[in-house]
Amino acid sequence: xxxxxxxxxxxxxxxxxxxxxxxxxxxxxxxxxxxxxxxxxxxxxxxxxxxxxxxxxxxxxxxxxxxxxxxxxxxxxxxxxxxxxxxxxxxxxxxxxxxxxxxxxxxxxxxxxxxxxxxxxxxxxxxxxx
Amino acid sequence: xxxxxxxxxxxxxxxxxxxxxxxxxxxxxxxxxxxxxxxxxxxxxxxxxxxxxxxxxxxxxxxxxxxxxxxxxxxxxxxxxxxxxxxxxxxxxxxxxxxxxxxxxxxxxxxxxxxxxx
Numbered sequence: 098x099x100x101x102x103x104x105x106x107x108x109x110x111x112x113x114x115x116x117x118x119x120x121x122x123x124x125x126x127x128x129x130x131x132x133x134x135x136x137x138x139x140x141x142x143x144x145x146x147x148x149x150x151x152x153x154x155x156x157x158x159x160x161x162x163x164x165x166x167x168x169x170x171x172x173x174x175x176x177x178x179x180x181x182x183x184x185x186x187x188x189x190x191x192x193x194x195x196x197x198x199x200x201x202x203x204x205x206x207x208x209x210x211x212x213x214x215x216x217x218x219x220x221x222x223x224x225x226x227x
Numbered sequence: 228x229x230x231x232x233x234x235x236x237x238x239x240x241x242x243x244x245x246x247x248x249x250x251x252x253x254x255x256x257x258x259x260x261x262x263x264x265x266x267x268x269x270x271x272x273x274x275x276x277x278x279x280x281x282x283x284x285x286x287x288x289x290x291x292x293x294x295x296x297x298x299x300x301x302x303x304x305x306x307x308x309x310x311x312x313x314x315x316x317x318x319x320x321x322x323x324x325x326x327x328x329x330x331x332x333x334x335x336x337x338x339x340x341x342x343x344x345x
Binding site for chain 1: 247250251255260344
């Protein structure tokens, strides 16, 4: 089955991002396909490469990055959610004349159309957080 | 044409979930999905009339919702029980809605290709 995930909760203050990763790992292990993971609302902080996790805790951005690279999963940060929260790639940083970019490699900034497309092309959509 | 039912459960202010759900509804409609919205639990507060956000500076959810029919989003459905338990009725709402009973919601979900709850 082809899944797409919508994640809303913050990686720091909600279990949504961690639960979604477990779900994503289990679905790949179960032979399913992940079409797209769309980070919306507070979940966009998962794409912040400047996140520093406490030493005894997993760093969710790096875990997602590693998972997506290994399984070739498309990860999209909602661009309007991300801009509001100060998460930008090089292109947006230049467009808004910011003094730096902080998006983690492996993520992509794009619009809600990417989520609508994922809803249309997946067999099941699953929401985490909210 | 694919169809989407958005289930809106969040109060209009305090978090930006209500606003973001409206954004998804509008984006989906722009991609030619047939979009309906069901307001339930605290989500019914989004539909209250005379919302005034001048003092708080938040974006007014009532005016965002009022634009939905212009983008062909509808019907707007409301869980009657959520209204009742908050001592609200249809006359407290800012726009025309269809009332539904909790027992009808599972059938309603089955009528749409996709269901998204925020």
